[in-house]
Structures are given as C-alpha cells and as structure tokens.
Amino acid sequence: MKRLFLAIDEFLRPAERLCGSRDRVGNIEIHEFPDGESSLRIFDDPRDREVVVVAPLHRPNRLLVPLLLLGEELRLRGAKRLIFVAPYLPYMRQDAEFHPGEIVSARALGHLLSKCWDAVYTVDPHLHRIHDLAEVFTVPTTVVAAAPAIGRWISNHVERPILIGPDEESEQWVRSVAAGLDCPWLVLRKNRRGDHDVEVEVPDAFSAQGRTAVFIDDIISTGHTLIEARQELQKRDVNASIAVAIHGVFADGARERLEEAGFQRIVTSNTIPNETSEIDALAELARCFET
Numbered sequence: 001m002k003r004l005f006l007a008i009d010e011f012l013r014p015a016e017r018l019c020g021s022r023d024r025v026g027n028i029e030i031h032e033f034p035d036g037e038s039s040l041r042i043f044d045d046p047r048d049r050e051v052v053v054v055a056p057l058h059r060p061n062r063l064l065v066p067l068l069l070l071g072e073e074l075r076l077r078g079a080k081r082l083i084f085v086a087p088y089l090p091y092m093r094q095d096a097e098f099h100p101g102e103i104v105s106a107r108a109l110g111h112l113l114s115k116c117w118d119a120v121y122t123v124d125p126h127l128h129r130i131h132d133l134a135e136v137f138t139v140p141t142t143v144v145a146a147a148p149a150i151g152r153w154i155s156n157h158v159e160r161p162i163l164i165g166p167d168e169e170s171e172q173w174v175r176s177v178a179a180g181l182d183c184p185w186l187v188l189r190k191n192r193r194g195d196h197d198v199e200v201e202v203p204d205a206f207s208a209q210g211r212t213a214v215f216i217d218d219i220i221s222t223g224h225t226l227i228e229a230r231q232e233l234q235k236r237d238v239n240a241s242i243a244v245a246i247h248g249v250f251a252d253g254a255r256e257r258l259e260e261a262g263f264q265r266i267v268t269s270n271t272i273p274n275e276t277s278e279i280d281a282l283a284e285l286a287r288c289f290e291t
C-alpha cells in the first residue's frame, strides 16, 4: 500500500525526518476562526493510501479536535489505514483519579484516539501507574525509547556523570540511561502540592563525589521539579546544573525560570522541536517507517 505523510506547518521538518527521502510530506493547513473553531485543508488525495499524520501535541488542546476531524475526513476520502505519530503524547500524567471525580485523561484520550486511528506511534510516553499503552489504547501502539540517544549525548558531553532522577517516576529513564553508560544513578522523592508547588527530598545516603550530576526526567513542563531538586542538592554542596529531558514542553517561561535558577545546560530531544533539542529521538522513530 502506498504511504502518504501529512503534517501541519510547524511539524513539517520532523515529519520529513520520519519519511526520509522516499516521499514528500503533504501539508495540513489549519485556520483558526475567531471563535476558536478550526477549518482544515489538505491538498493530497488519501484514497487507498496508508496515511501517516505527524503532530506536535505539547499544546494539545489546540490540535486534538482538529486531528479528530482530520482522521474522520481522511477515512471518508478513502484512506485505507490511518497512523497517528505523536512524538510527545500528552495527557499521560493524569493516569489516576488523584482527587474524587477526576477524569483519568490518559485512558479517555487513549480510547478517543483509538476510535479515529488504526495505530499510534510515540516516544517514551509518561507511563507510571499505567504500565503499557495497551491498557488505554485499543489499537496497536509502538513506543520508541529515547534512552540510547540520551546516553550518547551524555557520553559525548559529560565526564564521569552521576544521573539524578528528580522523582520516583523518572526511575525508568534514569535506570536505563545509566545501564547504557555504566554509571551511578539515584532518584529523589517528590511531593507535588500544585502546578507550581513541588517539594523534593534527597535520600540521606546521597554522595556525588568526583562526579558530574546530570538530571534526567521525561518531561520539563513548568520546570519546578528540576528547580526544587537542584536546590535540595545544593544544600548538600552538589552543583547539579545540567538538565536533560526527553520532552521539552516548557510551559509558562520554564526555560528562563530554569536558567535563572542556575541551570547552565538544558537539553531535550527533538520530540518537541525547540532550541534545546540536541538529542535525536526521531531517528529511532524514523526506522519504524523505513519499509
């Protein structure tokens, strides 16, 4: 079956990265009306094709409804198979009813996307209380790991690292990068009291002697997790000023906040393209579409 890649403007380059030189990437034009409704336009004929839509979802609410409309319409226009590629999959952190009545967004979004698309590809979704995307998606999902690419970056840029996860949830990534680098690692404990209010605790036995401390987390959103973690380490005379994350969401001026807090190097992968995207996590995703 012939394949057609489609992407909206701001994601054309990442989509080209995934499709390689085999094909061009078709443009999805989105116009937002004054009342917030969207009008979509595609210029390629999806009939009898496998259509791969590559979408940036770090500001998810702006695009989720348009993408559902798109999936529906592609099917009506005769697409045979619909593949959704979200290098950053949002809403996965709301993976439980933390307060009575809260919607488990990870489950709801998984079910919703499964109604529209035949398969979903992503890089390191935030899986914690949900262990596998198959628990929330009813269509096949493919997860690509950024750990090897992160490991390569650290090994090229940091001497004698010790990897620090700012909370228990980061352990899976820290452990896996550390295994590849054969270096020590440790995770801190976090208590989140609100969007901008977190408390981080360092275990008593912590020592980073002779090592360069590098934080690793999956997502930087407001930056408060890393800022608190850095401050706690400073109290132990450890200067941890390198932050590495897979998904640089950077909400609300987070980058500036991290810099002001003393981070000298902030590095993320290219699942969300921005100035900090030094780690190539899309290469592995591209391999999924080589055949």
Ligand code: R5P
Binding pocket: 093, 126, 167, 169, 170, 195, 198, 217, 218, 219, 220, 221, 222, 223, 224, 225, 226
């Ligand atoms: C949640 O546990 C994630 O792994 C990140 O630690 C979290 O999303 C970071 O958020 P923020 O940058 O807003 O503290």
